Amino acid sequence: MNESGRATLTGLGLGTVAVLLYRRWMRELPCPNAPTSSNPTKQGFSIKVASSHWDVIVIGSGVGGLTAAALLAKEGKKVLVLEQHDIAGGNLHTFTEKGYEFDTGLHYVGGKIGNKKSPLRRQLDYVTDGQVEWERMDDVYDVAIVDDERFNFHSDWTVLKSELKQKFPQECTAIDAFFGLVSKTTQLFPVFIVLKRLPGPIFRLCLRFFSSSLGIFAKTTKEVLESITSNPKLTGVLSYAYGDYGETPSRGAFAMHSLIYTHYEGGAYYPVGGPLKVATSIIEVIEKWNGKVFVRAPVSSILIDDRNRAIGVEVKGKQIFANTIISSVGAPSTFGKLLPAKHQGLVSPIIEAMKNDKIASNMTLMSMFVGINDPDGSLDLPKQNLWIYSSWELDANMDKFKEDFKKPASFFISFSSAKDPTYKTRNPGKQVALVIGPGFFDHVENFQNKRVKHRGDEYEAIKKEWENMFMDVLLKEFPFLRDRIDFVEFGTALSNDFYLGTHRGAVYGLAHTPERFLQQWLRPKTPISNLYLTGQDVCSCGIGGALIGGYLCAYDVSPKCFLRTASLLG
Numbered sequence: 001m002n003e004s005g006r007a008t009l010t011g012l013g014l015g016t017v018a019v020l021l022y023r024r025w026m027r028e029l030p031c032p033n034a035p036t037s038s039n040p041t042k043q044g045f046s047i048k049v050a051s052s053h054w055d056v057i058v059i060g061s062g063v064g065g066l067t068a069a070a071l072l073a074k075e076g077k078k079v080l081v082l083e084q085h086d087i088a089g090g091n092l093h094t095f096t097e098k099g100y101e102f103d104t105g106l107h108y109v110g111g112k113i114g115n116k117k118s119p120l121r122r123q124l125d126y127v128t129d130g131q132v133e134w135e136r137m138d139d140v141y142d143v144a145i146v147d148d149e150r151f152n153f154h155s156d157w158t159v160l161k162s163e164l165k166q167k168f169p170q171e172c173t174a175i176d177a178f179f180g181l182v183s184k185t186t187q188l189f190p191v192f193i194v195l196k197r198l199p200g201p202i203f204r205l206c207l208r209f210f211s212s213s214l215g216i217f218a219k220t221t222k223e224v225l226e227s228i229t230s231n232p233k234l235t236g237v238l239s240y241a242y243g244d245y246g247e248t249p250s251r252g253a254f255a256m257h258s259l260i261y262t263h264y265e266g267g268a269y270y271p272v273g274g275p276l277k278v279a280t281s282i283i284e285v286i287e288k289w290n291g292k293v294f295v296r297a298p299v300s301s302i303l304i305d306d307r308n309r310a311i312g313v314e315v316k317g318k319q320i321f322a323n324t325i326i327s328s329v330g331a332p333s334t335f336g337k338l339l340p341a342k343h344q345g346l347v348s349p350i351i352e353a354m355k356n357d358k359i360a361s362n363m364t365l366m367s368m369f370v371g372i373n374d375p376d377g378s379l380d381l382p383k384q385n386l387w388i389y390s391s392w393e394l395d396a397n398m399d400k401f402k403e404d405f406k407k408p409a410s411f412f413i414s415f416s417s418a419k420d421p422t423y424k425t426r427n428p429g430k431q432v433a434l435v436i437g438p439g440f441f442d443h444v445e446n447f448q449n450k451r452v453k454h455r456g457d458e459y460e461a462i463k464k465e466w467e468n469m470f471m472d473v474l475l476k477e478f479p480f481l482r483d484r485i486d487f488v489e490f491g492t493a494l495s496n497d498f499y500l501g502t503h504r505g506a507v508y509g510l511a512h513t514p515e516r517f518l519q520q521w522l523r524p525k526t527p528i529s530n531l532y533l534t535g536q537d538v539c540s541c542g543i544g545g546a547l548i549g550g551y552l553c554a555y556d557v558s559p560k561c562f563l564r565t566a567s568l569l570g
């Protein structure tokens with residue numbers, strides 16, 4: 001055999017060995033166990049876990065934390081999830097009062113999740129082992145209302161656009177332009193996320209070089225809408241869904257607004273069995289892969305060694321060690337609260353950036369939970385959400401509310417008992433309504449240091465005023481509920497801090513403004529070795545956004561996980 005023949009043979013041999021080694025490295029690990037606990041979302045923290053060394057500790061058990069945990073557990077890593085509340089799931093958690101089961105932070109999910117082949121569904125199925133089914137809501141999934149004028153948001157954009165054009169016959173071009181920009185911006189979003197991972201100067205150069213397309217990421221919803229229409233009512237109507245990410249049109253990023261529109265194109269869905277079913281299913285996967293999820297485990301600090309590496313966490317005075325620490329509790333709490341003061345200098349540019357009012361969230365949500373008596377199960381409630389505003393001037397509504405807590409800016413009404421086909425069998429004779437509205441931490445700040453449920457008469461009186469206003473709105477839309485209301489509970493920004501461990505009630509994390517999206521440090525890898533972020537601050541809020549945050553985080557921790565699951569990204 002001549003020289004070149006030998007070289008070809010050697011090349012082939014090496015190539016074959018490389019392929020075999022790669023396939024061995026990437027082989028599916030056999031799933032070691034059946035789930036270990038009978039009530040996965042309620043496993044109380046045991047001090048015994050402190051004696052083990054873990055590969056990964058995840059702080060917080062929202063969808064972002066659980067997703068990262070499940071992905072890494074499936075890679076064979078020994079994973080521990082620590083949750084401060086007495087139930088796991090974060091915004092996926094539900095609670096039961098007087099026999100009524102209430103959801104908290106999931107009222108609809110889009111992303112064509114009803115279709116088993118859609119990327120979002122495949123991503124979720126991977127971390128739940130396909131245990132969650134999704135019920136489609138009405139074709140008109142959202143209705144936006146001012147006074148008695150209603151705008152239906154139909155999952156079929158042809159119908160949606162045609163109905164909008166009937167209501168605004170002079171604005172057909174603007175409506176087409178809006179939906180065109182929404183689609184284009186959503187398509188660019190993954191490109192933008194990838195570019196953000198490049199070194200800072202290259203990222204900025206890309207922004208400048210491709211400014212004609214990427215420039216949209218620096219724009220607010222209001223700026224974009226004002227460039228295509230001068231009709232303030234149309235601007236208000238097209239901005240109606242800002243409540244899904246918490247920033248009014250003058251602050252909110254058009255990129256985020258676009259994501260919300262396209263997310264629900266094709267339909268909105270609700271998990272069969274309720275949102276807790278999602279959390280339970282992911283935890284079962286974590287347990288199958290030898291991981292643990294403990295509640296009543298408030299992490300008080302992240303341990304940093306003398307080489308500035310994250311090496312563990314402290315819970316109830318006990319230190320627990322791990323090679324990798326993942327925080328799902330948001331950047332402000334991670335860097336400003338859990339990182340010991342003496343190490344905060346390591347992230348001082350981030351702490352400084354978060355002081356910017358355009359990056360810190362200044363809005364929270366308040367929720368009224370209503371139990372409805374329905375002894376014979378005959379009440380027919382809609383499988384859609386209502387968004388009710390005092391006027392189409394959405395920014396002005398919010399400004400007025402900020403000044404005067406008695407003038408709420410908007411209301412969102414939803415009936416989870418109507419959306420979940422198993423609700424009535426699981427909770428016979430009961431239905432529930434949830435009314436949500438924006439809130440400001442400033443309105444309740446004075447009461448933050450008082451004990452939960454004992455915050456005093458003044459706080460109770462303010463809450464009662466809000467409750468009455470929320471109830472009036474619910475009964476105006478659904479007067480037949482008046483004699484059926486059996487239970488009411490009202491939660492403010494302080495409830496969010498207590499039950500969800502939020503920072504100043506900011507349930508959506510950092511503000512979804514253009515300034516936020518341009519922050520390069522908002523990604524899983526932090527400046528501190530072995531410390532990563534997951535959840536809604538990584539990419540965006542929303543169940544889908546936090547789930548993607550979990551995937552991106554797991555990819556940074558384990559490149560193998562990326563190779564194994566990249567096809568799920570769609």
Ligand SMILES: Cc1cc2nc3c(=O)[nH]c(=O)nc-3n(C[C@H](O)[C@H](O)[C@H](O)COP(=O)(O)OP(=O)(O)OC[C@H]3O[C@@H](n4cnc5c(N)ncnc54)[C@H](O)[C@@H]3O)c2cc1C
Nearest residue numbers: 060062063064084090091105107108299501535536542543
């Ligand atoms: C009222 C409301 C309605 C919503 N409706 C929808 C909707 O219909 N559709 C949708 O897609 N999205 C919705 N969202 C948004 C969505 O729920 C969130 O964006 C998403 O769940 C965030 O997930 P996460 O994992 O980032 O954080 P979270 O779910 O907030 O989880 C963080 C967890 O960390 C825990 N924690 C905090 N501090 C500590 C600590 N020190 N130690 C241990 N644990 C800690 C918290 O208790 C919490 O469980 C809604 C949100 C709210 C508040």
